[in-house]
Amino acid sequence: MLYFSRLKTALILLACALGVLFSLPNVMRAPAGWLPWRQLHLGLDLKGGSYLLLQVDMDAVLRERLEGLVDTARRALIAGNVGYQSLAAQPAQDRVVFRLRDNAQQAAALKALRDALGTSAAGATPELQVQASTDGTVSITLSPPALQERASAAVQQSIEIVRRRIDETGVVDPQIARQGVDRIVVQLPGVSDPERIKQLLGKTAKMTFHLLDSAANTTAASPPPGVEFLPMQDNPAQKLPIRKRVEVDGGDLTDARAAENPQTNEWVVDFAFNAAGARRFADITRANTGKPFAIVLDNKVISAPVIREPIIGGRGQISGRFDARSATDLALLLRAGALPAPLTVVEERSIGPELGADSIRAGALALGVGFGLVIVFMGVFYGLFGWIANLALVVNLILMLGILSLLQATLTLPGMAGILLTLGMAVDANILINERIREEARAGRGPVAAMEAGFQRAFSTILDSNATALLAHVMLFVFGTGPVRGFAVTITVGIITSLFTATMLARLIMVRWYGRLRPAALPV
Amino acid sequence: MLIRPRFRLVPDGTRIAFMRGRFLGLAVSAVLSLLSLGLFIYPGLNLGIDFKGGIVIEARTPGPADFAKIRASLTREHLDTTGVQRFGAEDDVLIRLESQPNEAATQAAADRVRHALDQAVPGTKVLRVDAVGASVSADLLHEGMLALAISFLMILMYIWFRFEWEFAVGAVVTLLLDITKTVGFLVVTRLQFDFVMVAAILTVLGYSTNDKVVVYDRMRENLRKYKSMPLRQLIDLSINETLNRTLGTSMTVFLASLPLALFGGETLSGFAWTMLFGIVVGTSSSIFIAAPILLFLGEHRLRKDAVAARPAKPPAAA
Numbered sequence: 001m002l003y004f005s006r007l008k009t010a011l012i013l014l015a016c017a018l019g020v021l022f023s024l025p026n027v028m029r030a031p032a033g034w035l036p037w038r039q040l041h042l043g044l045d046l047k048g049g050s051y052l053l054l055q056v057d058m059d060a061v062l063r064e065r066l067e068g069l070v071d072t073a074r075r076a077l078i079a080g081n082v083g084y085q086s087l088a089a090q091p092a093q094d095r096v097v098f099r100l101r102d103n104a105q106q107a108a109a110l111k112a113l114r115d116a117l118g119t120s121a122a123g124a125t126p127e128l129q130v131q132a133s134t135d136g137t138v139s140i141t142l143s144p145p146a147l148q149e150r151a152s153a154a155v156q157q158s159i160e161i162v163r164r165r166i167d168e169t170g171v172v173d174p175q176i177a178r179q180g181v182d183r184i185v186v187q188l189p190g191v192s193d194p195e196r197i198k199q200l201l202g203k204t205a206k207m208t209f210h211l212l213d214s215a216a217n218t219t220a221a222s223p224p225p226g227v228e229f230l231p232m233q234d235n236p237a238q239k240l241p242i243r244k245r246v247e248v249d250g251g252d253l254t255d256a257r258a259a260e261n262p263q264t265n266e267w268v269v270d271f272a273f274n275a276a277g278a279r280r281f282a283d284i285t286r287a288n289t290g291k292p293f294a295i296v297l298d299n300k301v302i303s304a305p306v307i308r309e310p311i312i313g314g315r316g317q318i319s320g321r322f323d324a325r326s327a328t329d330l331a332l333l334l335r336a337g338a339l340p341a342p343l344t345v346v347e348e349r350s351i352g353p354e355l356g357a358d359s360i361r362a363g364a365l366a367l368g369v370g371f372g373l374v375i376v377f378m379g380v381f382y383g384l385f386g387w388i389a390n391l392a393l394v395v396n397l398i399l400m401l402g403i404l405s406l407l408q409a410t411l412t413l414p415g416m417a418g419i420l421l422t423l424g425m426a427v428d429a430n431i432l433i434n435e436r437i438r439e440e441a442r443a444g445r446g447p448v449a450a451m452e453a454g455f456q457r458a459f460s461t462i463l464d465s466n467a468t469a470l471l472a473h474v475m476l477f478v479f480g481t482g483p484v485r486g487f488a489v490t491i492t493v494g495i496i497t498s499l500f501t502a503t504m505l506a507r508l509i510m511v512r513w514y515g516r517l518r519p520a521a522l523p524v
Numbered sequence: 525m526l527i528r529p530r531f532r533l534v535p536d537g538t539r540i541a542f543m544r545g546r547f548l549g550l551a552v553s554a555v556l557s558l559l560s561l562g563l564f565i566y567p568g569l570n571l572g573i574d575f576k577g578g579i580v581i582e583a584r585t586p587g588p589a590d591f592a593k594i595r596a597s598l599t600r601e602h603l604d605t606t607g608v609q610r611f612g613a614e615d616d617v618l619i620r621l622e623s624q625p626n627e628a629a630t631q632a633a634a635d636r637v638r639h640a641l642d643q644a645v646p647g648t649k650v651l652r653v654d655a656v657g658a659s660v661s662a663d664l665l666h667e668g669m670l671a672l673a674i675s676f677l678m679i680l681m682y683i684w685f686r687f688e689w690e691f692a693v694g695a696v697v698t699l700l701l702d703i704t705k706t707v708g709f710l711v712v713t714r715l716q717f718d719f720v721m722v723a724a725i726l727t728v729l730g731y732s733t734n735d736k737v738v739v740y741d742r743m744r745e746n747l748r749k750y751k752s753m754p755l756r757q758l759i760d761l762s763i764n765e766t767l768n769r770t771l772g773t774s775m776t777v778f779l780a781s782l783p784l785a786l787f788g789g790e791t792l793s794g795f796a797w798t799m800l801f802g803i804v805v806g807t808s809s810s811i812f813i814a815a816p817i818l819l820f821l822g823e824h825r826l827r828k829d830a831v832a833a834r835p836a837k838p839p840a841a842a
Contacts, residue, residue, distance in 0.1 A: 045791075053660060055627065193650065195635045202628070345631045346657035354584065355651040362789035369783035374776050381772065383529040414720055417784055417792050421727065421799070424780025425734075428773040432738070435769045442536060461741045468682055468737060469730035472675040476726050479671035481664070484719045491727070523528045 004508055012504050016395055019497075022402030040405045043412035044187060045483050046360050048353035050194040054162070054184040054201060057342040061154045062091055062147065064341070069096045069128075069140055071244075072116055080112030095141040103136045113140065151182065154340040159184055162343070164336035165200050184343070192352040196329075203298060204342050205333035207250030209281070210294045212304060216241035233300040234321050240301050242294050247284050252277025256334035258327035261319070267327035268319045271334060278314025286310035295320075297330070349482070363416035370420045371397075378427055382434050384523045385510060389430035392506040396426050399497040404490065412486030422494025428465070429502030432458040438524040447514065447522045455507055462503060470495050533771045538764045542811055543756050543819060549812030557701045560708025569710055572718035573654055575668065577623030577661035578606075579634050582652040585645045588614045597644035601636045612790070616651075617641075627657040668722040675726055679733050687740055694817040695736050698809050702732050702802070709801045715794040724795045728802030731777060735770060735810040742766050743818070755822055759815050774807040 004012075022038070030037035044051055066089035073096060077084050083101030090097055100109055113130050117140070127146035132138045159176055162184060166174045175187040186201070188194060213227045218239045223229050229239040256271040273281055285293070285307050294304040295318055302320040322330065351359075375393070378386035400419065404411070437454030445453060470492065477488035514522075573580055585594075594617060595608050603621060611618035619637060624630040634655035641648045656664075676699070684692040706728055710717055742762040750758060763770075781803065784796035 055659070193638065195638065198631060198635070202631075344627045344657075346627045347660045348631060348634060348653060348655040350650070350653040352649060352651045354649060355582070359789055359791070362787055363792070366783040366786075366788045366792070369787065370780040373779035373783070377776055377779055380530050381533065384527040386529065387527065413789070413791055414723060414795070417788065417795060420780050420784060421777065424777040425731070425773070427776050428734070431769050431772045431776070435766075435772070438536075439765065457745075461738055464686055464741060465734040465737045468679050468733040469727075471678045471682060472726045472730040472733075475671050475675040475678065476723055479667045479674075480719065480723070481667070482719075484723050487720075487723050 004511060009508060012508055015500065016399070016505065019395065019399035019402040022406050023398050025405055026401060038405050038408050040401065041408060041410045042356075042360075043410045043415065043483060043486055044189060044349070044356075045351050045413050046356050046363075046411065047189060048192055048351050048356035049187065049189040050191045050197075050348065050350040051482065052186040052188070052194060052198065052201070052345055053179070053347035054158075054186060054343045055346045056151075056155050056158050056182045056184065057344065058151050058154070058182050059091065060341040061151055062094065062142075063089065065142065065150060066091055066094075066096055069117075069142075073098065073113060073140060076112045076116035077109065079116075080108055082109045082112060084109070093141070094144075094147060095139045097137055097139045100132075100136040100138060103134075106132050106136075106138075109138055113138070155182060155184065157340045158343060161337050161339050162186060162201060165332065166197065168332045168336055169197060169200065171197070183346075190353075192350050194348065194350055198345050198348065200329060200333065201343055202345060203333055204339045205250070205298065205330075205336070206338040207253075207295065207297045207334060208246045209248040209284070210242045210245065210296055211247060211284075211288060212292045212294055213241040213243050214291070230294075230296060230299055230301050233297070233302050236300075240294060240304055242296060242301065247293075248273070248277055248281050250334060250338055252280075253334055256331040258322075258324070258331040260324075266319055267322040267324055268317050269322070269327055269331045269334065270315070270317050273314040273316075275314075278312075281314060281316070282310060282312045359413045363413055367416055367420050371423055374424055374427060378430070382431070382524075384513075385430070385434050385437075388506050388509045388513070389427055389434075389502070391509065392430065392501040393423060393426060395505055396494070396498050396501040397423065399501065400490065400494050403493050403497065407489075407493075409489050409493075410486055411490075412483035414483045415486030415490045418487040418490035419494065422491055422498060425469070426494065426498030426502060429458070429462045429498065430506055432461055433502070433506070434524060437522060441522055441524055447519065450522060450524075451510065451514065455503075459503060462499070466495050466499055532768065533775070534767045536768075538767060539760070540764060540767075541760055542763050543760050543816065545812065546816035546819060550816055553701050553705075553809065553813050556708065557704040560704045560711070563708050563711040564704070567711065569707065569717040570714045572716035572721075573623075573656045573661065574718040575661050575665040577630070577656045577658045579619075579621040579623075579630065579637065579655045580652070581619045581634065581637050581641075581650060581654075582611060583617045583619070583641050584613075584649045584651055585615050585617060586647045589617045590645060591617070594619075594641065594644045597640040598637065600643075601640040603633060603636055603640060623656070623658050623661070627659065630655055630657050664719060668719055671722060672725065672729075675729060679729065683733070683737070683740075687744065688822075690818055690821040691740050691744075693821060694814050695733065695740070697817055698736060698814040699729060699732060701813055702805050702809050703729065705805050706798060706802050710798065713797065715797065718794075720791065720795050721798060724798040724802070727799060728806060731803065732806030732809065735773070735806050736814045738769060739763060739766050739810050739815065740818075743815075756819055759819055763811055763815060770807060770810060774803055778803050 025037045025039045070087060070089050074087060082105050084098045085101060087098035088096070100106060110130055110132055117128055117130070127143060129141045129143060130138070131141070155178055159178060163176050166176070166186065171188050171191055173189055177185050179185045188197065191197065213224065216224055216227050218229050218241055223241060226244050227241050228244055230242045232238045232240065252273050254272050254274045256269055259268055259270050261268050289307050289310060292304045292306050295302045302318055375390045378389050382389065400422065433454050436458045437450050440450035440453045473488045473491045477485055477492060480488055589610065591608060598605055598608065605619055605621050607618070607620040609618050610616065621633055621637070624633050634653055638650055641650065680692060680696050683695050703725060706725055710721065715721070739762060742765055743759060746758050746762050778800060781796045781799040784792050785800060788796055
């Protein structure tokens with residue numbers, strides 16, 4: 001226990017040197033660009049910024065998919081001349097059902113549906129299952145794996161759209177990541193008022209162009225089939241009879257810009273379609289010249305102008321009583337694309353830069369004072385070996401910093417508390433060793449034997465006592481979120497580094513000190 | 525060159541008969557824990573927004589805050605606040621709102637408070653906004669409790685694996701008593717119970733276990749060393765032998781936590797006060813709770829042969 005081979009000594013010193021090296025990036029600039037210069041990141045609670053947790057509306061994903069199926073089924077049945085009634089989506093059962101008017105048409109109905117949906121009866125893992133029962137009801141059911149896949153794709157796609165929208169706002173270095181099954185975490189450093197971003201993310205921005213059913217009476221209790229009554233954006237009381245069929249989809253847009261109409265001083269959004277969209281837009285406007293045409297955004301009618309002439313070039317303009325900001329935002333949303341499902345902000349945590357700076361000051365002060373108190377305590381109560389422990393403590397701090405930088409961990413305010421607590425607990429190992437050496441010396445052992453026995457006997461105790469603390473904090477990391485995770489990370493890293501500094505480094509110094517001076521009694 | 529220690533926390537060779545106070549220790553602890561349980565049921569923990577949902581907004585007004593104006597402006601926005609209060613300095617305002625009926629409304633309310641503040645006192649800086657929806661807070665509560673439960677189980681398993689089962693039972697019962705008292709402390713002080721507090725409780729748990737492990741370790745060693753010493757005497761001896769270490773480590777952790785409580789700011793001070801309380805409870809329970817439990821459980825098991833033996837002579841090392 002008292003003998004350190006040259007190799008072991010070298011390895012211990014090398015580890016300390018590496019710790020210093022890896023913590024350097026936090027205090028100085030990279031001397032050369034090619035060097036891996038990894039720093040500790042400051043958490044949003046210290047540097048200011050916003051944390052948003054978004055929830056993807058999975059029910060909406062399902063409902064939309066089922067609505068699409070209803071539409072497909074209706075067309076297939078009409079094309080196949082099959083009589084049906086009460087065709088509707090049942091989201092609770094993941095299916096679409098209808099009833100045949102004539103049970104004899106069952107085979108024809110199934111064939112029409114399977115052809116239209118592209119599912120043969122012998123499909124390997126069919127996304128859909130078409131079933132008919134003897135009483136004439138037919139159901140099209142989505143399979144669970146297909147649902148999961150669709151939900152997963154929806155979250156993935158949402159992340160992409162969220163990223164595009166945030167990039168458009170000019171936020172520097174946003175972090176967007178999936179959390180769990182249906183949530184998205186957005187971290188916006190430097191944004192202390194995320195209201196505009198919350199509003200931008202809260203809009204699906206699904207823009208579609210529809211024809212109107214001029215024959216429908218909007219005061220009727222329920223709209224005729226294939227038509228729905230949608231409110232005007234700027235006047236929700238006024239409803240328009242909109243045909244459900246989407247004539248042109250906003251997904252075909254290639255560009256959208258806010259602009260001010262020089263004649264009317266009104267803000268408008270100019271848009272341009274891709275080739276496919278332009279062709280369809282031209283066809284529709286040609287066939288329906290003189291009729292009103294509705295532009296619908298998220299189930300609200302922005303405007304329903306009458307088509308004066310066919311629009312051939314694939315360019316158009318939306319006017320709907322915008323001001324500069326709402327026009328800019330709409331253009332931004334259209335450029336970034338529609339979300340596959342509505343997003344809801346379920347958690348916001350914003351910290352202004354002033355509070356972040358306050359927190360850093362408070363944390364640093366506490367850290368400094370606490371560190372000082374521990375060092376004075378060790379010096380006063382444990383003498384020379386206490387000062388050796390203090391040296392090991394400083395190295396421990398540097399090693400922690402180095403490892404946390406290497407992991408590119410995020411330093412949060414609770415994380416700073418974690419560092420301080422680690423320092424307080426790290427000396428426990430030194431205390432255990434010193435007390436043990438003292439006991440052995442008092443029991444009559446010579447210095448060498450006392451040190452030897454002290455290190456050896458204290459070691460298993462140190463391992464046991466640290467293992468339980470380690471377990472608790474690893475669990476905290478697994479289940480914790482945000483700043484609390486920062487706490488768990490610093491403490492976990494600190495426990496590991498303190499094991500090294502207390503049982504290896506401090507011991508090495510003590511043994512070297514003894515070998516150099518050979519005192520008759522130990523300063524314990 | 526020889527720098528000797530200046531002081532000792534406890535003189536060497538103390539022979540305090542801790543086990544004499546075993547009934548008193550257990551009784552006091554049990555009463556405190558029962559009281560804490562009662563407090564936990566009523567009035568209960570002061571759940572923070574992490575676990576209850578809701579909105580907390582901290583703002584700094586230019587000059588001393590005009591609370592009447594701010595309240596009026598919030599009322600105009602039809603915001604039903606549960607508290608508008610001074611927070612530290614006289615220009616710092618803390619506004620609390622309950623969780624709204626749905627997620628979108630919660631977020632919208634947070635934005636409306638921002639507007640109301642700006643209208644009431646232009647130039648107000650919003651320092652912090654926490655708006656947590658009901659679904660998130662339910663998930664956080666679930667995760668926090670899961671973290672506590674699993675950590676507890678893992679500590680139990682570790683001690684069971686490393687020590688005889690009497691030690692494991694002793695440790696777990698003691699930890700339960702420690703935790704209930706910490707919860708009681710949180711209820712009495714009305715400190716906000718947020719996720720950071722789960723971290724504090726876990727840290728207290730880890731620290732308290734650490735303390736018990738060290739004392740148990742010494743008992744185990746002494747069981748092998750003094751084959752014929754009665755358990756009661758052996759436990760007293762072990763506690764005395766480790767007393768300097770127990771108090772020393774408690775002191776360093778206490779000294780590290782104290783500045784956090786005093787200057788650590790709002791977020792950390794609650795955490796740190798809980799830590800400080802936990803250190804005191806954890807240290808005393810190692811001596812007055814964990815050891816007596818072991819004495820009751822182990823009287824006839826750990827020391828079968830020594831029940832009839834007369835008290836052995838105290839060893840030289842003590």
